[in-house]
Amino acid sequence: MADDPVSVSVALLGSGGAGVLTTGQLLLEALCRAGWNGLLTRSVGPQIRGGEAAALLRLSAQPVECHSGGFDLLLAIDWHNADRFGSEIALHPDALVIGDPSGGAAPAAMVPSSARRGDLRCAELCKLHPEWRANMIALGAAARLLAIPDEVLERVIDDRFGHKGEAAMAANLAARRAGAEAVAGFALARSPPPAQANHGKRWLITGNEAVGLGALRGGVRFAAAYPITPASEILEWLAPKLAQVGGSLVQAEDELASVNMIIGASYGGTPSLTATSGPGLSLMVESIGLATAAEVPIVVVDVMRGGPSTGIPTKSEQADLNIAVYGLHGDAPHLVIAPQTIPDCLLSTQWAAFLAEALQTPVIVLSDQFLGQAQGAIARPADIAFVGRRLRAEPAGGAYRRYALTGTGVSPMAIPGTAGGQYTADGLTHTERGVPTSSAHDHAAQLDKRRDKLEQYDYGQLWATLEGEGDTAVLTWGSLTGVAREALTLAANRGVRARLIAPRLLAPARPAAMRAALAGVRRVVVVEQSHGAQFHKYLRAHYDLPADTRVLQRPGPLTIRPTEICDALLAERAA
Amino acid sequence: MADDPVSVSVALLGSGGAGVLTTGQLLLEALCRAGWNGLLTRSVGPQIRGGEAAALLRLSAQPVECHSGGFDLLLAIDWHNADRFGSEIALHPDALVIGDPSGGAAPAAMVPSSARRGDLRCAELCKLHPEWRANMIALGAAARLLAIPDEVLERVIDDRFGHKGEAAMAANLAARRAGAEAVAGFALARSPPPAQANHGKRWLITGNEAVGLGALRGGVRFAAAYPITPASEILEWLAPKLAQVGGSLVQAEDELASVNMIIGASYGGTPSLTATSGPGLSLMVESIGLATAAEVPIVVVDVMRGGPSTGIPTKSEQADLNIAVYGLHGDAPHLVIAPQTIPDCLLSTQWAAFLAEALQTPVIVLSDQFLGQAQGAIARPADIAFVGRRLRAEPAGGAYRRYALTGTGVSPMAIPGTAGGQYTADGLTHTERGVPTSSAHDHAAQLDKRRDKLEQYDYGQLWATLEGEGDTAVLTWGSLTGVAREALTLAANRGVRARLIAPRLLAPARPAAMRAALAGVRRVVVVEQSHGAQFHKYLRAHYDLPADTRVLQRPGPLTIRPTEICDALLAERAA
Amino acid sequence: MNATITPACKPGDYKSDVKPIWCPGCGDYHVLLAFTRALAELGRPAQEIVLVSGIGCSSRIPAYMSCYGFHGIHGRSLAVAAGVKIARPDLTVVVASGDGDGYSIGGNHFIHACRRNVDITYIVMDNRIYGMTKGQPSPTTEPDFDTALAPGGTGLRPFNPLVIALASGANYVARAFAGNPQQAGALIADAIRHPGFSFVEVLSPCVTYRPDQKAWKERVHPPPVEATDDPARAARRLMTDDGFNIGVLYRGNRAPYGPRAAAVVHDLAQFESEFEF
Amino acid sequence: MNATITPACKPGDYKSDVKPIWCPGCGDYHVLLAFTRALAELGRPAQEIVLVSGIGCSSRIPAYMSCYGFHGIHGRSLAVAAGVKIARPDLTVVVASGDGDGYSIGGNHFIHACRRNVDITYIVMDNRIYGMTKGQPSPTTEPDFDTALAPGGTGLRPFNPLVIALASGANYVARAFAGNPQQAGALIADAIRHPGFSFVEVLSPCVTYRPDQKAWKERVHPPPVEATDDPARAARRLMTDDGFNIGVLYRGNRAPYGPRAAAVVHDLAQFESEFEF
Numbered sequence A, B: 001m002a003d004d005p006v007s008v009s010v011a012l013l014g015s016g017g018a019g020v021l022t023t024g025q026l027l028l029e030a031l032c033r034a035g036w037n038g039l040l041t042r043s044v045g046p047q048i049r050g051g052e053a054a055a056l057l058r059l060s061a062q063p064v065e066c067h068s069g070g071f072d073l074l075l076a077i078d079w080h081n082a083d084r085f086g087s088e089i090a091l092h093p094d095a096l097v098i099g100d101p102s103g104g105a106a107p108a109a110m111v112p113s114s115a116r117r118g119d120l121r122c123a124e125l126c127k128l129h130p131e132w133r134a135n136m137i138a139l140g141a142a143a144r145l146l147a148i149p150d151e152v153l154e155r156v157i158d159d160r161f162g163h164k165g166e167a168a169m170a171a172n173l174a175a176r177r178a179g180a181e182a183v184a185g186f187a188l189a190r191s192p193p194p195a196q197a198n199h200g201k202r203w204l205i206t207g208n209e210a211v212g213l214g215a216l217r218g219g220v221r222f223a224a225a226y227p228i229t230p231a232s233e234i235l236e237w238l239a240p241k242l243a244q245v246g247g248s249l250v251q252a253e254d255e256l257a258s259v260n261m262i263i264g265a266s267y268g269g270t271p272s273l274t275a276t277s278g279p280g281l282s283l284m285v286e287s288i289g290l291a292t293a294a295e296v297p298i299v300v301v302d303v304m305r306g307g308p309s310t311g312i313p314t315k316s317e318q319a320d321l322n323i324a325v326y327g328l329h330g331d332a333p334h335l336v337i338a339p340q341t342i343p344d345c346l347l348s349t350q351w352a353a354f355l356a357e358a359l360q361t362p363v364i365v366l367s368d369q370f371l372g373q374a375q376g377a378i379a380r381p382a383d384i385a386f387v388g389r390r391l392r393a394e395p396a397g398g399a400y401r402r403y404a405l406t407g408t409g410v411s412p413m414a415i416p417g418t419a420g421g422q423y424t425a426d427g428l429t430h431t432e433r434g435v436p437t438s439s440a441h442d443h444a445a446q447l448d449k450r451r452d453k454l455e456q457y458d459y460g461q462l463w464a465t466l467e468g469e470g471d472t473a474v475l476t477w478g479s480l481t482g483v484a485r486e487a488l489t490l491a492a493n494r495g496v497r498a499r500l501i502a503p504r505l506l507a508p509a510r511p512a513a514m515r516a517a518l519a520g521v522r523r524v525v526v527v528e529q530s531h532g533a534q535f536h537k538y539l540r541a542h543y544d545l546p547a548d549t550r551v552l553q554r555p556g557p558l559t560i561r562p563t564e565i566c567d568a569l570l571a572e573r574a575a
Numbered sequence C, D: 001m002n003a004t005i006t007p008a009c010k011p012g013d014y015k016s017d018v019k020p021i022w023c024p025g026c027g028d029y030h031v032l033l034a035f036t037r038a039l040a041e042l043g044r045p046a047q048e049i050v051l052v053s054g055i056g057c058s059s060r061i062p063a064y065m066s067c068y069g070f071h072g073i074h075g076r077s078l079a080v081a082a083g084v085k086i087a088r089p090d091l092t093v094v095v096a097s098g099d100g101d102g103y104s105i106g107g108n109h110f111i112h113a114c115r116r117n118v119d120i121t122y123i124v125m126d127n128r129i130y131g132m133t134k135g136q137p138s139p140t141t142e143p144d145f146d147t148a149l150a151p152g153g154t155g156l157r158p159f160n161p162l163v164i165a166l167a168s169g170a171n172y173v174a175r176a177f178a179g180n181p182q183q184a185g186a187l188i189a190d191a192i193r194h195p196g197f198s199f200v201e202v203l204s205p206c207v208t209y210r211p212d213q214k215a216w217k218e219r220v221h222p223p224p225v226e227a228t229d230d231p232a233r234a235a236r237r238l239m240t241d242d243g244f245n246i247g248v249l250y251r252g253n254r255a256p257y258g259p260r261a262a263a264v265v266h267d268l269a270q271f272e273s274e275f276e277f
């Protein structure tokens, strides 16, 4: 099946030291300044330095939320370990492959026989001009092939390297020109769509940064965490910012400490967050259960990576759904929210912080490596009104009942310092006053309360993304939402209409809302990136799906492509 | 609805120091020696000493697997905090209530107006005879009301206290007689069924002890654990036994250590086990995921208690199903096995040890406080052939592939000491040789392997208890299996036939076997002791249930009674 | 559970109306008394004090006091307390723990709390046994003490928590005895006043599983010398003492964990410029 | 990944054919060399040696050696190793870790391993940084070392792992330097030979995130005095040293964790009598 025609995809390759990731960023910035939208992801091996690295870039006039089915341009500074990318980088049959012949050869399996090939003698040029850098040559070449105006590119280079002095700048610009000239004889099989002006205020931002900003906007003022790939950038972005707004971030000794620190800070009245990945989330589940029982608001961001166990730390997967939804011992209802796109990382985290406070509950935010480390151009997200506000108790004498049974299930919470509000927060089954009890009656009353406060709340439209029409629906979640959205466009172009249903709120389940979303749907394609079909089993557990439900699923690191979903939809029609 | 007529139930009450738990044990032993079967459970408050305590006893000619709907006799040494038991102790309308009027009054809510009452002046008698103990008086009274022959009772007392000297024994026997005489004027509304001789070899054993013995029979020779209620008795039973068979038990600094210690011991070739409860299991999930990925056999016993968080440590609940089945991050298939009765604690644990070794996988055994701490008479369990045997590698030169892709998914495992078998066990995604990789291909291959070895294995009949016939089925699990079994008998006596389907193997799910078990079933009643209907959602996720499926569910500590299930079945018929 | 109170100076004002579940005669009753005395001596209103604990008989104490309490999970009290104090430096934060909760499962947080030196006070009620779970050995249990879980004894050298605290950076180290609640109260008050991470080990007998500990009252004695501020000297002393020195043993002068910075950015939009291009 | 070998005495025999992922110049290459030298010196066949590790650049080392390896999860290597050794006392068990893996998340197992004194050897490759996760501070990082996660530095006093090891009961404490693989190898061999829990801190520079550590080779020096067997004396010395003393610093003589008892019950049916009635 043919690909979406209005975008161009570029893969830049080179071993770590060669700076392809920087090249990718400069290219992204240039093309965005030139009036396109773009998305940049990186694919790296386990080496800290010097391993294989790829910058994967997609350019379009429209906002870009995922990669397409294939690449139009493969540009390699060297071919060192390029075979390790295997099927992660698939080229179009008419792709252009440019590389340095002195740096090895393109892996045969990577390059279709019909692809056109060209040389870019980076090593040789750098030997002639020791002050040039190979990645500047590659940048010049790629920019020329994408028809990025020279002035735009040079301004980007200047912004980034201008401070290094005139001589360095001159070398960079010369190198860029040499790269551009080296590919003068080539053109991409499909030329980039026309650029557009007047995008309004736009940002270049990663999902991890967006989570950080969303947390701040949602009122988070304390964070404690333990470093882990691919979540660390959230913390590294937040650390100086929190200090500047009068909050703080503590690097804890481990995840057991970090989650308990945020529970303590939140108990003290400060909206709090931690960020981690699967192994760290595993260590936190006991404490998240405590936050459920003691009704302490916290936000726990899990940036999912390949699992199980240490798995593949640098690659994306959607396989922490089970632990996020079901991973607490006992009956421990809590919220699970999954962002779908880079801007949604901001919105969802902000919403999470808001809901944690409003419902006095832990919230797990399920992002993934793809969203977290992808950098994209987005329209500046509007300021929305989700700022965490806790229902506070102002006790006026009499015994304060911290866990009072109220109509909403939310009980006014006294913050230390408040006279007369003293109580003991407890993870033991407790009475309304917080006193430990083993009574079946008290146990059931508090379990009811904690369930009801989450289930009775009106989450509004944000519970899911619902788009399109038809009697076929694609049911997906998280970062595959953008992929599915594009697939629906592809299918529509081929005359097949379908709906997109992507729940953002994974727990608690919303049976009535899902029933409405599925009304009239006779066929469902479930799309997810897990080996065990976790999302499909989750859907079965909580929702009624039509008998004709198929699952398109695969573990990481190979993400599902829009064309695959589109093919599944077309096959549905054919069947 | 009337109760099963062939059993008698007794509740002995008293504050902790009064020794009701010992009284209950002596009574149980006496009635078993006299030819009945019996079950003893205890209900205690959070106090370590001196709190309220109840020994709950049921006597029958048949094996007893659960309590009935109500008690025939309530015998209180004192009424201290008796109100705390609330609805846990429900009396028959024609029950006999005997207590010491000097030790307070029976809580009004506990005693039906139609009950008959009698006095047992323990305190007064003990004041007259300072060498008597109140619990011996109570023992004598209860034994007389149950028609336990005096010689049998006196032999039991002698076995237990004979070593304390003649004077003490004489006092005990005098006290017992005084108790018997004090209730001479009373009789239970329903007299005990006739005792039976020739039971064959029988044991009095708790579920926790049975788990310990099952582990030893299954080949476990190393244990590491951290104390926790209600699992500690497993460890305390195992500690001296393991030493005597040349193994060892280590008290670890925490559950993170204990689970990793057993992973290490098992990697070294020794079948290993740990036991814990919900909070400890929470701390172990990351490491269980490691055992999944590195394919190290381990057995993790979770004796469930009230949750979430610290919850109600001394009471039973079935709410760790979610974390046991779904609690690992990433796609981490493993086994979950739930024993159903006291003897099944032995069988299931032994089977778990066997399967762990055979499939090189972690196995979670889900027992609960009811099973673990209940003591019952059982027929001596036969020696069965489940002794853990690992497929060992005897490398003969060439590169050893620890994670070789084989037809069964099980790869021969080299045990340290074996020349040529050296490899590195790894929780990172790895190749067949165990070398870390980020390749999508290797990742999928190992995920397939680990899933397939569990799914393709033939678990035989043990996967579930399947009993009875009819187009209605009770679907339940764990300790509620015995309750459901009794309910089916009750219903059959009322002309309603139904099936019992109780999976012992909760993960992996067995769709084909369940389909066969459900063939012809049009109505299902799901019975479970969790607030969130975890079992029902689990069933929905993995199995196709008929549209007419109802859920009878409640959190702990109040267990579901046979009569409630029977009522549900009769209501089905009426509807 | 805790009554509204006005700033008070009587120990009784710091007690709640919840009845302890402790066994009659348990040392923890005296620690409760010592706590209320300490708080009365300090005179801070109960609502400005947070008492955090883990799980164990000892860790039940917050419910029995009238300040804010946090009864968390087993072993994590120090992490909770650090969060409270760093985010709310205006509060007085005290932590109560047991020898199992604090030294076994909670050991990592202990050494890191010492290092981090947040201005909190850590009281460990040491009875050399797991009381709550009915008598298993703890890190401070004597090697030959017989239990069901370790028949004949663990054979392990007991932990010396005071030495470990010192080695890890604690800023104040003292030992108290529950049997002398007046002195224990004074030590707790002193520890709370001392800046940074203060550690007080309180010998608190478990009458149910360690009836032998009733003999402690004969064994305790004042330390032979004054408290030092030299960690190396204190370490040598503590490594050779008999474990029954009661008093302040080390009084350091490290600056506590830095306070939160004052806000300099008041409009989050200021952070947006880094994303613009 | 590891070739079949016969009892060998050449360091090269203890290397596997797996290519390290380490950055060029990383100190861990030298530690690998030291390890193979140590094993060659001991001369035990590779199949009788188990090398356990956690997660981090340093913890990658087992795959690069030809003995049995266990690359577990972050922070838990000592627990895995204790399990291996207690159940299989016939094996030589060595543990490799990093300053994050061993002192931060793994801190509790560290102090309890010292106390338990199982006969294993613990090698921590300390580079005062989290290498694998790209440069966050570890417990041994200097307080003013600037990182993205702690701009301007953590302000925290660095851990002194040797003092903590000693305070917790380690039976052997030494410091080595990766830049001298010959000496480091000899120290590792000595530590393995020493009974009980032996701890060797190896200064191993991270050239990528701590290029300043290239200067370590100028700072290391031999300890001023001989190793002592008196923990109190060793503690005082270690608390005041400059962190660059290379050599054996404490050599204790505590008996290691008791060996497994020999089986006295050979038929499990013997345990059944307690259930009969």
Ligand SMILES: Cc1ncc(C[n+]2csc(CCOP(=O)(O)OP(=O)(O)O)c2C)c(N)n1
Binding pocket: B226, B227, B228, B229, B255, B279, B280, B283, B310, C055, C056, C057, C058, C059, C073, C074, C097, C098, C099, C100, C101, C102, C125, C127, C129, C130, C131, C132, C133, C138
């Ligand atoms: C994660 C976890 N593991 C185990 C337990 C069980 N547990 C409760 S209290 C306790 C030990 C308490 O000992 P200590 O801290 O000395 O307190 P004490 O009762 O002696 O005062 C244990 C092991 C638990 N609640 N949670």
Ligand SMILES: Cc1ncc(C[n+]2csc(CCOP(=O)(O)OP(=O)(O)O)c2C)c(N)n1
Binding pocket: A226, A227, A228, A229, A255, A279, A280, A283, A310, D055, D056, D057, D058, D059, D074, D097, D098, D099, D100, D101, D102, D125, D127, D129, D130, D131, D132, D133, D138
């Ligand atoms: C539970 C868990 N938390 C966090 C991580 C992420 N992580 C991997 S290695 C590492 C730190 C390694 O530092 P160190 O032990 O000093 O090793 P180095 O890389 O410096 O050799 C961290 C935090 C993880 N893998 N698992």
Ligand code: SF4
Binding pocket: B048, B049, C021, C022, C023, C025, C026, C027, C028, C057, C058, C127, C131, C132, C205, C206, C207, C208, C209
């Ligand atoms: S068991 Fe021991 S520590 Fe617990 S309350 Fe009783 S005496 Fe106190």
Ligand code: SF4
Binding pocket: A048, A049, D021, D022, D023, D025, D026, D027, D028, D057, D058, D127, D131, D132, D205, D206, D207, D208, D209
């Ligand atoms: S990041 Fe540092 S520790 Fe890791 S391999 Fe590179 S130099 Fe070595």
Ligand SMILES: [Mg+2]
Binding pocket: C056, C098, C099, C100, C125, C126, C127, C128, C129, C130, C131, C138
């Ligand atoms: Mg204790």
Ligand SMILES: [Mg+2]
Binding pocket: D056, D098, D099, D100, D125, D126, D127, D128, D129, D130, D131, D138
């Ligand atoms: Mg390091």
